[in-house]
Amino acid sequence: MSKVATKLPRIDYYFDVISPFSYIGFEILQKMENQWKGISVRYIPFFLGAVMKESGNRPPAMLPAKSIMMMTDLQRTAKFWNIPLTPPPQFMDWIRKYRTTGAMKILLVLEEQDKELMLRAAREFWLRLWSRSEKIFEDLDFVEVLKAIGVKNVEEVIEKSKEEKYAKILTENTQRGVDMNAYGAPWINVVTSDGEEHPFFGSDRFHLIADLLQQPQPLPDRLLFGQKSKL
Template structure:
């Protein structure tokens, strides 16, 4: 049986963008599969008892965080551009449609390229449709799923299951009985998988 890495992320998370750049390659090298699970970071934080403000609201913290993000992007040799908004709920929900059609990795990779690589506005439905098409999905069907009660219910259920599992932020990677939180733990994950 193939080992699975459960990857919990939210498209508002730039550190999840960075982790996604490395995770598929690490998984393949270890003979693992990545299972993509979208969450809502603010909801997960509150469920875990973290009522503090978002990083974007703490000016000294955001200054240091931006510098760290730029360092990581430079190390990985990728672009990093803050998106025009942080309204990513439809994109998160769309992952569940991509999962059903076996295209989650392709969708998530291209979505992150658009949102954090190019800095697009996630509220732009044309970008969401283009991402679906680029991932080999039916764009109209994906948009209909995202807007449907079924899609919204599936997204609520996925978020609830993540919270019950103890997910409190993103990115979080679960494999076996181990939990790795943050892009800066990706090397620990790789080491664990190769032992």
């Protein structure tokens, strides 16, 4: 891996709102940001469809046995972390018909305005799809998401997202993932203070990241509080 100059250890979290495990990892990382000290975090929208194609990977939903296990894992993991997640019945139809590039470009527009606004929108996209079984692919869906997070200039944001600039940024973000040998989401690149890069795949690697960065181990609040009560 190449070395890059860094002042603080940094976590680059590459995600796509189509990915339920990106949603789980997002909530875990949001939680750990409050507990880990001296760590910089960047949330980077990319297009999972292109990553899968470039890497030669296939979506789990396209492999029947893997799809069944994925849904089981999703339910187990969501329950463990107390994350509201219910696979939408129309998911297979939707992923055949739609792409998430529009949603990801909405996030890029919001990121320029306010990082926290972008993160709220990402969470709302995930909640719509993976908690309420609502679409996240078309302009009318974007209107609902932007209104839900309190954006006033909704139409302006949607129109701006269609500018070539944001398609280019999304392509560049996606290519960086491909260059790091990403094959799914979330893809996590940890840059330690010595400039070394350490790639991780999936929402279940945060215990390894915590160990690498010498930070507290991630646990749900019920277990964390339970540990504290025993001390």
